[in-house]
Amino acid sequence: MQFARWKGAEVIATAGPESFEFLNDVGVDQVIDYHRERFEQLVHDVDVVLDPLGGEVQARSWSTLKRGGMLINLVGELNESAARKAGVHGVEFGMEYDTEDLAEIADIVARGAVKPHIVKVLPLDQARWALDLNQRNQSHGKIVLEV
Structure with missing residues (x-):
């Protein structure tokens, strides 16, 4: 947008x-x-x-x-x-x-x-959870994974 x-x-x-x-x-x-x-x-x-x-x-x-x-x-x-x-x-x-x-x-x-509207910064080991949040439309913005 x-x-x-x-x-x-x-x-x-x-x-x-x-x-x-x-x-x-x-x-x-x-x-x-x-x-x-x-x-x-x-x-x-x-x-x-x-x-x-x-x-x-x-x-x-x-x-x-x-x-x-x-x-x-x-x-x-x-x-x-x-x-x-x-x-x-x-x-x-x-x-x-x-x-x-x-x-x-x-x-x-x-x-x-x-x-970018960053709503969460998560460790890489929480990537599966981040993807789940995104797919369920439970985040209005970007979820960043830290490496």
Whole structure:
């Protein structure tokens, strides 16, 4: 979200009330309470959707994109036929990177343009627990493992 804001994008997020303060702190422009409202009824003609859930959320997201927009799928299967039908692009997020990308990200962070939100620093032997916290969405931010 911070990288999107840094690049000048308007950022819209869906969340429960327990996450509103965090999202406002990291610069989200509009937060939609997914317990009370359906984002696809409020959001239209966006350039990019970052889909961290897949499934039903992905199915509901196609209509929010403008023609030629892009859905970036983080988990599960990407429904390519739905993307074609909506006139948009769907891409799978991969963990590929190169040293130039990492150097640029490090520079951006070092300049303070984006600030990682570190919620926990744990010893390496607690990596399994850290992963479990992350997968259960019980951390709003980064968990750092000390080596």
